Amino acid sequence: MPRGFGHGGPWWHTRFRGAGFRITVPRQAILEVLSKTQKHLSAEDVYMAVHRICPTVGLTTVYRTLELLVDMGLVFKFDFGDGRARYELALGPKGERHHHHLVCTNCGRVIDYTEFIDDEIELLQQTEKGLSKKYNFDITHHLIQFYGLCDKCKGR
Amino acid sequence: MPRGFGHGGPWWHTRFRGAGFRITVPRQAILEVLSKTQKHLSAEDVYMAVHRICPTVGLTTVYRTLELLVDMGLVFKFDFGDGRARYELALGPKGERHHHHLVCTNCGRVIDYTEFIDDEIELLQQTEKGLSKKYNFDITHHLIQFYGLCDKCKGR
DNA sequence: CTCCTTATTGAAAATGGTTTCCATTATCAA
């Protein structure tokens, strides 16, 4: 466990208090769900998982909280093209398990890969620097995804 | 070659005939609209532009045709995070004006950039090769986007 | 610990982009 419920509570409590947000049961449940999976959960997925911990939490609150977490930078939001957004805990820009995605356009399967991340990151940072300067943009994040057919789907 | 309605018709006629699809008025209008802009049009945008050429074409047909064109690889479909898909003519993988996007998360403005494409493409091809092998994927395309605040929005 | 302000919540309704249905129309091979 990310330890320390004693005084400040879990790591994210500070972030919330600092931003003037309240620490509520639904928010704790949602963050607990997110921190216990490696999967790319949809809002509905989160809702169902949270429901097991705290059945009174509504889907609306899940959407609202996810949006809040995305705005705070604690959670990433992805679109894999199946019409519903996916969420995963951020865990630091180049922190543990920073990864990109490989999406099967046939079955929708998503593979996280970390193999070539280092080179990618390096190039991206160069590019970001160039783009920032040229277009006077403050670049906050990027998205890289590869699409294709997974081994199970390529045979048809 | 963008000429010659005489016998084969425009360049894409061959693709259509070869795939067994019919060449219809709505499809011609939609392709005409797409080929005459550099912008990232939504389905509604395309619908309105097509409406000027051929007022009887319905929104349903626009959606269906765009999907068909995406499936055929003639058109790219993007998601810039504003809840509606955007479309643009493909014009070849590394063909003329191949570009990536820079999206302002505040006002939604999208800038196409081509500056660092060459290095990016090179890295991507390496990565694609590695990923294909390791995960046994047939990679068909990729997506790179940078997000941040544009010069007009960064001041707030 | 209690009170009070107000951020947060949840149910239901609204939204809005996209898809489906289905009867009608139009393409194009024969």
Added chain:
DNA sequence: TTGATAATGGAAACCATTTTCAATAAGGAG
């Protein structure tokens, strides 16, 4: 020209997400 059937368009259905609003609860003040 004709016939099989792909394609079309309007209306209705879909469905993820957002909005509305009255009820609830977090947490600082006293």
